[in-house]
Amino acid sequence: MRKVEVIILSGFLGSGKSTLLKEVIDFEQKNGKRLGVLMNELGDISIDSAVIPMDTPLKEMLNGCICCTLQGELSLQLSQMLEVYELDLILIEATGAAHPLEILEACTHPTLISKVEIRCIVTVINAKQWIENRLSIKLKKLLVEQVRHADVVLVNKVDQVDEDEIPAVTESVKKINTQAEILTVTFAKMNFSILYDRVVKSNEKLNEIEQAHVHHHLHLRTISLSVNQPIDRIAFLQWLEKIEGRLHRVKGFIYLTETPGLYLFNYAYEMPIFERYATEKYEPVLVFIGEELNRGEIEEGLGKLQRII
Template sequence: MTKPIPVYILTGYLGAGKTTLLKPLLGYLKAAGRRPAVLMNEFGSVSVDTLLLQESEVPVVDLPNGCICCTLQGSLKDSLLRLIDGYGPDTVFLETTGVASPVDIVERLLEPELQDRIRLAGVFTMVSAAWFPFTTSSSSEMTVNERTMLEQVQQADVLLMSKTDLVSLENIDHLERVLRELNPKAPIFQVLNGNMDPSKLFEIETHQQKVRVEAKPKSFTRRKVGKVTSTVKQKPTSFGNLETLYYEFEAPVNPDKMYELLYHLPANVLRAKGFYIDAENGLLTEFHHVPSTPVSRAFVVGDFKPFAVMIYEGLDEKELKRKLKACEAVVPVGVKQK
């Protein structure tokens, strides 16, 4: 009888850097002769991150269209078993959408039908040092999204602080104290642009053999901060008050206009990512955005139509689409705009 396959949950709120970390982890395992695979959950109807993992050359199975813990309860088990039976991996990463709580995911992984096939090997939680919004207090009620972020920290076997280069040493120390109060047992590592020693993660495995008990959250106040598969368009999905927008570009995009749009997106847009054809050089370009930090880079040639995905709250979808449309170039590719 084969040993149960270790499954690692990679969680963390929108834009924390989960996929950026996952790529070197996959490379580390492949270099060691392992056969990793990925189960990727996306909040919207398409998975940008699945396309970003193409260069890793590992099997990736999509679970689009929702939060893995609330709309995909049966699909998680079925997709995990299909992944195992179809590709024969010896390690599986389950990268969750940023709005998923690991509490429910752990429960799904402990279903009887999975007990002889997998074992929960660890919950890795990414925490953005630039955007984690809590300081301890006893005065405020929490939103659904705040509660999710809190649970992601509380349920972690390892806490990974990302984007530490964007904040001061004082803020890093402060965040570390908050994280240790929320989860005193999990080791804390800093991750910069996805770089850390992967062996440290794989030395830590959970010994949890039953459903974790959800800790009662303390009250928190918001910390003020400054500013490869499915690409099929589907209806918007929602989680709590969050909604997703999917937009297909009909023409190459002026990169300067796109940068201006991303940089000035309102705070209600929690995440924006996707691909466009750069009108100045004709290259397929990947972009992603968390508040005030848009990034674009040339991407490998793909056979999908360029698109944008936004996760937002309380905004006019038609207006967002109008702004994306306005970024499309009106001159031929290769002719630089002025």
């Protein structure tokens, strides 16, 4: 029986995994591959799935982390996708709070082991985030683990740091993982043929899985809020900088007061991006991900922004 290949996309919140997913899909489809996508987001509303082409089989796992509460569901969703679709490749984009080896464990469930073959684990890191090293101790540990167990490490967003800082990043990554292919990229653009040269030795890696329950230890919190009115772009960005706690990620769809039309908004590591979105089929909503976030304060602040005309 021919096995379906699986690529696991790992990396912390806002590193560029969804951009990488979009690039891989484009590359594989141009090469005639029939592929499916499994996506996991910590919130109860899917935002990242907007990058997936309409004709691509997609399974979404929301409001949980693959590495804990949804690990069993991942195995089930994989099994169902294999039964329903004729596929050559399945791409798994995990939430930033997931340990890649625990995803690997779910993919190698006894009911799946004869059906799938893990091609590689790709971890994406944000170059600026890595250099400045301002995450909490627990998140730093997770970031290191995501790098340690990767077959390919993409040092992404190198356009946001000084050129002479890049060698230090790659060297520190190399000290953590001497076996990985390390690439410096922008917008997650890479030579995707490299993915065919890397195959995970599943049994070896599974023996390395740690027992730490990453998601619970990190205390990451997600807050999903509807945005019923257009908001002022400048006031919105100023407000984001003042939110208490550690805000790692904001994403969603919003309307702005100064220009008509729906915008896809992404905020990671203090870098905001507004992208005009062609279709308006998505309800305006924002998802906040971070530590020690106060839902009441965020809800109140967002409400005030919607009253500013």
